[in-house]
Amino acid sequence: MSKMNILLITALLPIAAACGGDDPTPTPSPEPGGGGGGSSVTDVRPVKSSLIVDLSTDKAVYNPGETVHFTASQVLSGTKVRYRHGAEVIAEVDAAAQWDWVTPTTDFTGYMVELYKPTTAGEDMIYGTIAVDVSSDWTRFPRYGFVATFDDSKLPEGVIESEMEYLNRCHINGVQFQDWHWKHHWPLGGTREAPLDVYTDIANRTVHRSVVERYIAVQHAYGMKSIFYNLCFGVLNDAAADGVKAQWGLFKDTNHNDQDGHFLPSSWKSDIYLVDPANDEWLAYLGERNDDVYAVLDFDGYQIDQLGYRGDRYDYHGVKVNLPQAYGKFIAYMKNLHPGKRLVMNSVGSYGAQNIASSGCVDFCYNEMWDQEAEFKSLHDVIRANDTYSNHSLRTVFAAYMNYGKSGSKGEFNTPGVLLTDAVMFALGGSHLELGDHMLGSEYFPNNNLSMPQELRTGIIRYYDFMTAYENLLRGTDTSSEVATAITCTDPSLKLTFSAWPPKQGNIVTYSRNVGNSRVINLLNFRNVDDMSWRDYNGDRRAPALALDIPVSVTVSTPVTRVWVATPDYHGGAVQELAFTLSGNTLTFTVPQLRYWTMIVIE
Secondary structure, three states: OOOOOOOOOOOOOOHHHHHOOOOOOOOOOOOOOOOOOOEEEOOOOOEEEOOOOOEEEOOOOEOOOOEEEEEEOOOOOOOEEEEEEOOEEEEEEEOOOEEEEEOOOOOOEEEEEEEEEEOOOOOEEEEEEEEEEEOOOHHHOOOEEEEOOOOHHHOOOOHHHHHHHHHHHOOOOEEEEOOOOOOOOOOOOEOOOOEOOEEEOOOOOEEEHHHHHHHHHHHHHOOOEEEEEEEOOEEOOOHHHHOOOHHHEOEOOOOOOOEOEEOOOOOOOOOEEEEOOOOHHHHHHHHHHHHHHHHHOOOOEEEEEOOOOOOOOEOOOOOEOOHHHHHHHHHHHHHHHOOOOEEEEEEEOOOOHHHHHOOOOOOOEEEEOOHHHOEHHHHHHHHHHHHHHOOOOOOEEEEOOOOHHHOOOOEEOOHHHHHHHHHHHHHOOOEEOOEOOOEOOOOOOOOOOEEOOHHHHHHHHHHHHHHHHOHHHHOOOOHHHEEOOOEEEOOHHHOOOEEEOOOOOOOEEEEEEEEOOEEEEEEEEOOOOOOOEOOOOOOOOOOOOOEEEEEEEEEOOOOOOOEEEEOOOOHHHOOEEEOEEEEOOEEEEEEEEEOOEEEEEEO
């Protein structure tokens, strides 16, 4: 079984260097772009980077006032550590091999920690960065991962710890356990009085309960939450012997002759047959089975699954079942049964999304994206719909399978495809279920045919640091804060075209929000992108054309005190303050670089 190499990388290369031959550390122009005669800021320190120091923390998320323990792979003479919230420096200390930081008491706040050295050239050299999330509730900014193999013989000593070390480095704060269970209608192997040490899952793969327990224990040590997966309405072919009644079934006809089902390979344990998820007796039955799970295993919640649109379906008595309404009832029942446990439910192709998000009982929205939602624009459509359905209270996680056309055979994920999709998802305020005991390439989570090349492993760390450090700017507001921002390149010879969301092929696309007293403008690079599907189905997407030193103008209506940019593609996501000129309502400055994604903040 191929596993990710999760040893911390000794020399984290800049992403642009891994994706092409461009200079990974271009020096921003010190001169503001555009006209004179207005206010100007010129005393900013340019940023360069030599990202040779790996930083790690002891947890994926912290409570306010909790102590963070940092470790650096090496100590360089004269280096310092500074903690930033946005561009504001919170504190600064001398660098060390290990050190502690007591987090501020403000809840739900992201920080970027920069290891740097001031140089005699008047610039800051960045040697390492890492994010810190201070949030008492992980579902405020969910960063969801998964595990899917529980056979002790396939997990040599130390592998579980190494896998979770990598997830911790990416700040994954919740982990879904896929295909861990014995039977869909009886998830715990055995009984609470006599749980099985070893059993098989739906595909007849071996599951060791000790492995499930070990994953949970290691995740909890990192502050992650462990969530078990199961359908809301699935039973196997031996369900009657376990007390499931035929009268609970979900049927394709009104005479209960043709039970709905999900049909699987003959080598698997059973097909899955469907029941009415709103049937009162079924709810009580599965609720008891979940009691068994929680009594034996220290799970923190339940990831509920469905199977998308089924067409017209009927209960045993021939009454048409409204499945979206049934999902709402199912969720409410499970929440009432275990109010202290977390609930997440899949909206497959957005089916039932409104009933799920408006239930008041799920902790974030989870959308499995398929062909009908394959465009980059679809990602925003889903986030906006979920935001509306939940009355602006829930964030969105995408179960979106990259390079799906390649997942049937051995190979590697395509770095440009994954990073551009993550850039769009994260800029829009969403997150991506993709990291686990391997990177996820299909709906069958144990499928590990595609591996992560080195540059993608590096890039993923940078992107998750960025999403976490700047979570308040990216995910701290709802879609009502969206605004259209007009940006113009002031050098026609560069032939760069900017356009506001939705994305347009060949353009640099802006997605903007007002956050507090700041305008946050995300630049997303769709230059030389051949199609507008996030899936990069065949894994052949090229990296967008790199743009350097882009002089731009933006119309503003309020005074400007600071302009800064950050990007996961350069300098480890560190803040780069920019010189600017404000003449009337016209703000001009130079964007240092754009590979996939650069965030501009105008304060």
